[in-house]
Amino acid sequence: xxxxxxxxxxxxxxxxxxxxxxxxxxxxxxxxxxxxxxxxxxxxxxxxxxxxxxxxxxxxxxxxxxxxxxxxxxxxxxxxxxxxxxxxxxxxxxxxxxxxxxxxxxxxxxxxxxxxxxxxxxxxxxxxxxxxxxxxxxxxxxxxxxxxxxxxxxxxxxxxxxxxxxxxxxxxxxxxxxxxxxxxxxxxxxxxxxxxxxxxxxxxxxxxxxxxxxxxxxxxxxxxxxxxxxxxxxxxxxxxxxxxxxxxxxxxxxxxxxxxxxxxxxxxxxxxxxxxxxxxxxxxxxxxxxxxxxxxxxxxxxxxxxxxxxxxxxxxxxxxxxxxxxxx
Amino acid sequence: xxxxxxxxxxxxxxxxxxxxxxxxxxxxxxxxxxxxxxxxxxxxxxxxxxxxxxxxxxxxxxxxxxxxxxxxxxxxxxxxxxxxxxxxxxxxxxxxxxxxxxxxxxxxxxxxxxxxxxxxxxxxxxxxxxxxxxxxxxxxxxxxxxxxxxxxxxxxxxxxxxxxxxxxxxxxxxxxxxxxxxxxxxxxxxxxxxxxxxxxxxxxxxxxxxxxxxxxxxxxxxxxxxxxxxxxxxxxxxxxxxxxxxxxxxxxxxxxxxxxxxxxxxxxxxxxxxxxxxxxxxxxxxxxxxxxxxxxxxxxxxxxxxxxxxxxxxxxxxxxxxxxxxxxxxxxxxxxxxxxxxxxxxxxxxxxxxxxxxxxxxxxxxxxxxxxxxxxxxxxxxxxxxxxxxxxxxxxxxxxxxxxxxxxxxxxxxxxxxxxxxxxxxxxxxxxxxxxxxxxxxxxxxxxxxxxxxxxxxxxxxxxxxxxxxxxxxxxxxxxxxxxxxxxxxxxxxxxxxxxxxx
Ligand SMILES: Nc1ncnc2c1ncn2[C@@H]1O[C@H](COP(=O)(O)OP(=O)(O)OP(=O)(O)O)[C@@H](O)[C@H]1O
Ligand SMILES: [Mg+2]
Numbered sequence: 001x002x003x004x005x006x007x008x009x010x011x012x013x014x015x016x017x018x019x020x021x022x023x024x025x026x027x028x029x030x031x032x033x034x035x036x037x038x039x040x041x042x043x044x045x046x047x048x049x050x051x052x053x054x055x056x057x058x059x060x061x062x063x064x065x066x067x068x069x070x071x072x073x074x075x076x077x078x079x080x081x082x083x084x085x086x087x088x089x090x091x092x093x094x095x096x097x098x099x100x101x102x103x104x105x106x107x108x109x110x111x112x113x114x115x116x117x118x119x120x121x122x123x124x125x126x127x128x129x130x131x132x133x134x135x136x137x138x139x140x141x142x143x144x145x146x147x148x149x150x151x152x153x154x155x156x157x158x159x160x161x162x163x164x165x166x167x168x169x170x171x172x173x174x175x176x177x178x179x180x181x182x183x184x185x186x187x188x189x190x191x192x193x194x195x196x197x198x199x200x201x202x203x204x205x206x207x208x209x210x211x212x213x214x215x216x217x218x219x220x221x222x223x224x225x226x227x228x229x230x231x232x233x234x235x236x237x238x239x240x241x242x243x244x245x246x247x248x249x250x251x252x253x254x255x256x257x258x259x260x261x262x263x264x265x266x267x268x269x270x271x272x273x274x275x276x277x278x279x280x281x282x283x284x285x286x287x288x289x290x291x292x293x294x295x296x297x298x299x300x301x302x303x304x305x306x307x308x309x310x311x312x313x314x315x316x317x318x319x320x321x322x323x324x325x326x327x328x
Numbered sequence: 329x330x331x332x333x334x335x336x337x338x339x340x341x342x343x344x345x346x347x348x349x350x351x352x353x354x355x356x357x358x359x360x361x362x363x364x365x366x367x368x369x370x371x372x373x374x375x376x377x378x379x380x381x382x383x384x385x386x387x388x389x390x391x392x393x394x395x396x397x398x399x400x401x402x403x404x405x406x407x408x409x410x411x412x413x414x415x416x417x418x419x420x421x422x423x424x425x426x427x428x429x430x431x432x433x434x435x436x437x438x439x440x441x442x443x444x445x446x447x448x449x450x451x452x453x454x455x456x457x458x459x460x461x462x463x464x465x466x467x468x469x470x471x472x473x474x475x476x477x478x479x480x481x482x483x484x485x486x487x488x489x490x491x492x493x494x495x496x497x498x499x500x501x502x503x504x505x506x507x508x509x510x511x512x513x514x515x516x517x518x519x520x521x522x523x524x525x526x527x528x529x530x531x532x533x534x535x536x537x538x539x540x541x542x543x544x545x546x547x548x549x550x551x552x553x554x555x556x557x558x559x560x561x562x563x564x565x566x567x568x569x570x571x572x573x574x575x576x577x578x579x580x581x582x583x584x585x586x587x588x589x590x591x592x593x594x595x596x597x598x599x600x601x602x603x604x605x606x607x608x609x610x611x612x613x614x615x616x617x618x619x620x621x622x623x624x625x626x627x628x629x630x631x632x633x634x635x636x637x638x639x640x641x642x643x644x645x646x647x648x649x650x651x652x653x654x655x656x657x658x659x660x661x662x663x664x665x666x667x668x669x670x671x672x673x674x675x676x677x678x679x680x681x682x683x684x685x686x687x688x689x690x691x692x693x694x695x696x697x698x699x700x701x702x703x704x705x706x707x708x709x710x711x712x713x714x715x716x717x718x719x720x721x722x723x724x725x726x727x728x729x730x731x732x733x734x735x736x737x738x739x740x741x742x743x744x745x746x747x748x749x750x751x752x753x754x755x756x757x758x759x760x761x762x763x764x765x766x767x768x769x770x771x772x773x774x775x776x777x778x779x780x781x782x783x784x785x786x787x788x789x790x791x792x793x794x795x796x797x798x799x800x801x802x803x804x805x806x807x808x809x810x811x812x813x814x815x816x817x818x819x820x821x822x823x824x825x826x827x828x829x830x831x
């Protein structure tokens with residue numbers, strides 16, 4: 001809790017800074033773009049977060065997003081498949097990819113890191129192959145859908161509504177059902193969970209399915225948002241943003257820890273940081289540096305809080321470290 | 329003679345718990361001082377303070393009449409104080425020798441510090457042999473049974489050449505033979521002037537080995553007994569402050585078999601070159617399972633429970649064959665297992681008491697998959713009360729409980745429901761006398777309700793006390809079965825060490 005208030009305060013600070021750096025007329029449009037971004041990133045972060053709670057990890061999210069987007073454009077542009085059918089196919093492929101990952105991790109006992117690292121390569125390659133290294137124009141066939149998704153309802157972007165819907169569902173699942181409790185149990189001590197009669201393999205596979213399924217949703221949102229797919233850039237680094245958002249929000253990569261509100265705030269922080277960098281006209285290339293440093297600082301603070309230090313101890317820590325260092 | 333080590337006025341509090349209040353303790357050179365007390369009395373906390381794991385809130389420690397402040401385990405080891413923790417601390421991926429000499433490996437090659445494997449293994453084998461641990465010193469520790477791991481830990485402590493050796497429940501997974509061997513080593517150390525602090529819930533051991541006993545109750549000194557005064561009754565009186573009722577109650581002796589046939593296990597094997605294991609457990613029967621360390625008792629339990637894959641064999645309950653591929657199947661069929669290693673298999677240490685108690689019963693505590701937290705809390709409260717779990721609240725993290733109280737939480741997790749077959753693997757490991765008699769009463773009660781009970785134990789006294797029948801395992805096979813009338817310590821040991829079955 002202490003930590004959640006901490007990162008929430010940080011989020012508010014970022015937002016105030018953004019407002020300070022933006023012209024007043026541009027506030028509205030900037031807010032709108034931000035919420036779209038948060039929608040897409042938040043959904044993939046939610047999937048990654050659920051998986052991380054069970055002690056798993058998925059490095060293939062970004063490539064899966066690209067792959068799903070490629071399938072979508074291939075169906076819609078090359079084969080004139082009706083859009084609702086294409087959406088269903090994409091979502092099912094996402095779930096299937098997750099099921100395969102989960103199967104490899106549970107039944108074959110492979111390491112999640114390795115399995116999804118393979119996916120990271122393979123799905124990106126598959127996307128390039130499907131797209132033939134071209135940039136298909138899919139704007140025309142999906143124009144109506146794009147217009148809807150790029151719109152807003154009650155002056156909140158549809159993307160954010162989607163995220164909020166999935167967030168509520170995910171929160172109820174993770175924090176109020178016994179299945180969510182099993183996720184935590186498996187992440188904390190898989191053996192004890194098995195000995196307690198939990199069907200560990202099933203729940204682990206379920207977590208991978210959810211993660212890739214959410215990635216597929218994010219892929220569709222991305223397509224509707226920018227009306228194009230590019231094998232070399234769509235979904236780039238999304239897995240890292242997803243994992244980073246979850247970790248910022250309090251998930252432990254050791255498993256067994258995490259809270260959905262935290263994932264939401266974590267994602268929002270990442271998106272706001274990016275936005276701030278653009279608005280403050282800091283060099284674009286410095287963005288990854290800023291994000292890396294922010295994550296590191298958060299990790300240090302998190303670990304210190306875990307060891308029972310208070311915020312006040314933290315603030316005086318650098319000085320103490322310096323003193324100890326200079327004394328030898 | 330002035331005391332070798334003397335601690336006075338020790339206080340220690342944890343959030344919500346006053347673990348120690350104004351505790352005194354002194355020990356002479358070459359003395360074996362036993363420290364006993366109920367679960368959560370503060371024994372381990374006191375030992376951890378002496379060994380530099382915790383800092384006391386108040387109080388002083390003197391060694392050889394000079395005040396000492398032990399800030400870390402390293403400092404303690406410099407002073408010659410070595411603690412063997414109640415919960416094992418070994419590097420599972422290193423071999424036996426590597427663990428015994430971890431951080432003190434003999435080296436060669438000057439600054440290169442290459443490990444001198446020959447000397448390492450020779451030295452390790454020497455110490456291990458003294459304790460009767462005859463397994464090759466290149467065996468990885470995670471392949472060893474809990475009891476063997478405990479011996480490795482003891483070997484490590486002995487190799488440290490300490491002046492004060494603290495053993496926190498060293499024998500909780502050792503069988504009688506290994507315990508006897510440990511005692512002869514301790515006696516030898518004693519003649520070298522080494523002081524030994526010995527903690528155990530097995531009061532018989534205390535009677536044998538202790539020169540003096542200090543009793544703790546609720547974090548305070550409750551009394552002291554000298555050599556001549558040590559006996560079971562006096563110890564219990566001081567520990568719990570009252571006399572216990574009949575220890576091994578078997579009120580409801582196994583009745584004539586009901587209509588049900590109970591559990592039949594036929595030709596069960598989990599290793600290729602293993603003779604099949606066949607036995608039955610009738611409803612209402614308490615069957616003890618004895619055997620030496622590594623005889624395959626835990627493996628048998630794991631196979632029945634579906635953690636370990638079986639190669640051949642059939643299990644039937646009341647005549648119905650059951651297929652067990654994973655623990656969930658076993659539980660659905662009514663087979664529960666209380667596992668041997670509570671920290672790895674039994675508990676989620678970083679989670680709360682209440683979540684740990686409810687984890688195996690969640691479907692019954694939910695509606696349409698939604699958890700009903702108030703019912704979960706009521707269950708946890710009720711079970712904590714029934715098992716007298718000493719905790720500041722059901723929200724406490726299980727890892728913060730004392731060892732014995734952790735074990736009670738494992739029991740509480742399973743015993744809110746009635747099984748058809750309950751397998752208990754060393755259920756009273758680390759549990760105090762009061763709680764032990766509670767557990768026996770509970771087993772008795774479950775048996776009365778028609779459950780079959782299989783209790784694996786290394787404590788012969790307990791096996792003899794509670795069982796209707798005893799199965800003895802030796803080297804992966806069933807060596808024999810003894811009925812109540814033919815139960816003696818000798819008969820069990822005869823079978824357990826590979827003697828021919830006399831029946
Ligand atoms: N790290 C900790 N945080 C909070 N409470 C603790 C911690 N360690 C111990 N306690 C509490 O202090 C009390 C004393 O615990 P301790 O482990 O010393 O008992 P013990 O006498 O060794 O019991 P047992 O026989 O069960 O091992 C217990 O109530 C326990 O819950
Ligand atoms: Mg203890």
